[in-house]
Amino acid sequence: MKQIKVYGPGCQRCETVAQMVKDAAAKLSIDAEVEKVSDPVQIAMAGVMSTPGISVDGVLVHAGGLPDVSKLEGWLAS
């Protein structure tokens, strides 16, 4: 079970990224729990400076803009 967090204050792009993560996890049939973090305090505490950010099992893998789908699948698979 992978714990995935998507950090973002609720802008359009953050929603898109959360959906991308879910789609990628479903495609690779990875058992993942996707949590959206929209509290600015928590976003800042996680060290994310440009949103949306993504962390997998507590490790920040992406910050700012839409991630590349193939890279995203790489992060989920590793």
Next chain:
Amino acid sequence: MEIAQNNKQKLSDNPLYWHGGVAVAVLLWFVLYSNLIAFSEWLTSLLPIERNSHAGEAVAFFLYDVPKVMLLLALIVFAMGVVRSYFSAEKTRALLSGRREGVGNVLSACLGILTPFCSCSAVPLFVGFVSAGVPLGVTFSFLIAAPMVNEVALILLFGLVGWKVAALYLAFGLAIAIVSGFIIGKLKLEGWLQEWVRNIHLNGAASTQNIGDSLTFVDRYRAGLSAMTEIFRKVWKWIILGIGIGALIHGYVPEDLMVQIMGADTWWSVPAAVLLGIPMYTNAAGVIPIVEALLGKGAALGTTLAFMMSVIALSLPEMIILKQVLTLRLIAVFVGIVACGILSVGFLFNVIF
């Protein structure tokens, strides 16, 4: 089938294919751009209205300015998207952390233009900077410059008003960001941050190491394209609305009406413009076409610039967002200092021009 898919994948990852595509697109862009006047006049002539009437003036203005602004935006936003892929909030923070005030403010304001920034991530960025030892005043220089001096504002000014005003906007926007940040730094207001921000020092700054792996040229072009589509999705309605209102002013508002209200001789017009700009929340794309039309009707340059800067740099929604990290007192100081900067620019321009 699978082979075809693979080939397509490879083709779209091939840098040569992208270089070629970009070159063709830029060439096409120049052909389109240099034929714009002819195109808009031709379109206007198709409509059943007198070219020299009020309606004719307004329509011709609209049909020329909309495609012109869209073309300029497409080119510049794409180029800036590519340039910005060389910068990131993390790199900028590393460059700024521990900088002394003065040089730090200048560097910070300039990086504010180049670093990817969205006002929706102003809070995490602010905390990320302050917690990693970027001085408060230097952080503010960044936070003032990033939204105010952006390529959308500059390109609209360049396209609609002229390169001189665009250059002045760039120079004075940077100056306001540098000086305001410097003053806030000198005031030593760190104690006026919200308490949780003061306590977060270096807590979360460690985990960003593995971000920002090296990008290929294709990645950078893709970044440019996605910046372009995103900006367009966000601003096209504002541009059409702004140019529409601008066109109405252009065609219908009598010459010199604005001289009395927004002329250089009315001293109160600059502060009024700044005050009016704060609650107004639109972006550069909506306000600059109106600015152009007002200038054409005799409004003073300083007054209109002050109005524009106030609309873009001092927005109520941004202050509400910043309330999460700054106390009200600090927000008041921030708004006060930036407003003074804008006022001085307004008065200065009205005197010079």
